[in-house]
Amino acid sequence: MIEAINEALDLKMAEDPDIIVMGEDVGYFGGVFRATAGLQEKHGKNRVFDTPISECGIIGAAVGMGAYGLRPVPEIQFADYIYPGLDQLISEAARLRYRSANDYIAPMTVRSPFGGGIFGGQTHSQSPEALFAHVAGLKTVIPATPYDAKGLLIAAIEDNDPVIFFEPKRIYNAPFTGYYDKPVEPWKKHRDSVVPEGKYSIPLGKARIAMEGDALTVLAYGTMVHVTEAVCLEKGIDAEIIDLRTIVPLDIEAIEASVEKTGKCLIVHEATRTAGFGAELSALVTERCFYHLEAPVERVTGFDTPYPHSLEWAYFPGPVRIGEALDKLMSE
Template sequence: MNMIEAINDALDIMLARDPDVVVLGEDVGYFGGVFRATAGLQEKHGKTRVFDTPITECGIIGVAVGMGAYGMRPVPEIQFADYIYPALDQLVSEAARLRYRSAGDFIAPMTVRSPFGGGIFGGQTHSQSPEGIFTHCSGLKTVIPATPYDAKGLLIAAIEDNDPVIFFEPKRIYNGPFSGYYDRPVEPWAKHDGSVVPEGYYRIELGKAKIVRPGSDVTILCYGTMVHVVQAVVADAGIDAEIVDLRTLMPLDVATIEESVKRTGRCLIVHEATRTSGFGAELAATVQERCFYHLEAPVERVTGFDTPYPHSLEWAYFPGPVRIATALEKIMRV
């Protein structure tokens, strides 16, 4: 499966398993979603389980909060992460705080799916990476898969979770590994790219990172599309790097990060979002606080730039092979 198919499969399974699960959003019903992630689900499960909404993000999320409080498990889709901002009040002020504010009497077991990041030439309003906004908000969980296998298992776990989950899907790798990075044999440690997806139900626990490549020279922390970019760079760099796919940004698997960095003594952080106040800053602070006396070099970050998303310079904006390789060389020189 590619990631689109894995997400569709997870939604299909959960709609069949749990009558309280509903899927809602713009064009998710008859049309099957702008990226076809919900294709065929309305026909199979009915218009009361998979249904279209007006173009009103605050309304979509507000309704989902009410559904969750009532006992349902809604899975609203925001068509692009760039469109999620009108719903911030519902997410931050209502969904994230409902359990605490009601002393546990009400919960908001909702999973907000949204494609995020660049790579499809979508321009400034279809390419943003706003994960740092949500990791900052107590009460929300933030999940970003990097492979179809993880996407299915994490989405099922998110839907079953009793707290609101922001589930960002990196659309650059929706349809499989992107060209230019996979035109070489995979290394022995990379048994598959995560496209081998078991049939039926399985779940991956939220808050657990995955070491996708073991190594001893440096720890590379990354997530989403950047996992694949980093793997390609390391394959050519001649450095024994340990690549950690965080998978869940909040809750963060601090134990895996700490164990890895203490063992390698070096740390590189790679993400697509802008640098200032990006999630990499939180990762760098965590590594410094917990691993300072084990570090042999300063923590480095390779990120997007602090600019509006540059449509015409999209591929220069991404952390790519040159910038990542340069950062690795700098770390290893110390």
Template sequence: MATQNMIQALNSAMDVLLERDGDVLIFGEDVGYFGGVFRATDGLQKKHGLTRCFDTPIGEAGIVAMGIGMAAYGLRPIIEIQFADYIYPAYDQIVSEAARLRYRSAGDFTAPITVRTPYGGGIFGGQTHSQSPEALFTHVAGLKTVIPSNPYDAKGLLISSVECNDPVLFLEPKRIYNGPFDGHHDRPVQTWAKHPASEVPDGYYTVPLGKAAIARAGEAVTVLAYGTMVHVALAATEDAGIDAEVIDLRTLVPVDIETIVASVEKTGRCVIVHEATRTSGYGAELSALVQEHCFHHLEAPIERVTGWDTPYPHAFEWSYFPGPKRVAAALRRAVEA
């Protein structure tokens, strides 16, 4: 057991997978000698060799296409796309090839690839290094979408993703790579030392895909969040003094509808929080699911707290983000309705 941040936990997961399974390999831009732009693969090439962790040319479509071919052959590639903003050239490969391979081949072939990519803002990266495109992938049948919120889950979910026989998009919230929110400010604290999920077991363990976690139990209102927004929701709950139940979805597809329904039936209220833009964001799907399953239990309208419907506003990114104040206001509206 060791205290780790999310980057260290992800590195540990890939190290464990490379040691356990000779079919696992890692490739992408700068992941080898340099160890990745965020250092997630630091030391893996030196330890496991040039054929297990290696650099590629700058060409996302080709990187993913190569991974699909390897996966069809029987390997389990872990592909890093340096920023989620760079994934669009590979979108057709992910959607038209990887996600459909099992169905198109009647089960003769699978595509057990895991596409890791940092997403979201908070590092002053501007419009082309800060996007949250998760909704574009949750719409795709045959593709799983996973977003951890803490080091413990990051390691266990990544191991489960690589061992899954279907393609997985593994989105990593880079704003909390090095630390969670302190509960009172918009910006993160650069340490996980006091966070309970910072204690990461050595060696192999898994966190199941499709199973949410209750980050905070409560009775007054249910908050649905994932990634960075889990910490924002917890901060808002504390600041507002509201007994909210905060659910960390962890996996967007498949989503843990049973845990969501049980919580909303108990509280009768629901607030959904995500960083991406509001229109057609993943919160719209969550809102529809809650309405379909919990209509007769709802005592207030479902609230959504999201990013703005604008291109990513670099100069105003800390206003763009749903912060504790905006989420706390939504909690109060839900409870007082």
């Protein structure tokens, strides 16, 4: 996924001189996860540059660049660090088009690694996607495969609205076995592991069927797509797994079609349970598919606690908790 993201940035920068990459350590060092490696050398220090450690300043500067006519792609080093820039995102970037009656726009893509997987603890592992899904005017994208990461990032950069682009660092360097608590064969045969050369884009708001099935529907995004797929394959459950790709805009048509077919729905995400995006998904499924449901909607999520450092793998929705939810739905 790191290589796919780097390719997307390189392609777009070569194509459009108005694209600027900025953030902490993104220039000479190439970013803490190496997603911007080589870009400064290739595209110059005026277009790929390091910033002070000021997330409010990074995002505020990007808003101004977008209004001026550039297409900035700021990187926030970890999603946990994005909070000092919330006012700029919510009060400025998300509202600029509306406040100016479409005279000004903020075509910026804020990239940030999110979620657990590196034992980063409470300040390097949070999943704050629900905060941004609540803000009208922002789009929120979460890829689950290298193929999607490249195509969705290209689409996000080309979009005229501000986009929050969360990258699941637990699968940054996949294929590997760290997305699960033991080696799992299906990953080695994953059909989305090949990333084509050249430019392609994936429309924002279009979900992907990660696995077809008839027994029940699973709604997930990011790392949880792969964890759930591995559990379903191990247990032999004929689940249909919908990789949402973007939570705003949301492909509600794909969700409805799947739930109406299967009659059951499981929602899996890494973020805390209370007011997590899974709550919105559950409400939408209940509102729109009530008469097709054969059982209550189930959720498997992170816990309502600050992110634990040493207990990271217990915090993740994993094979035990997901398996229990699947068994419960299958028995109803």
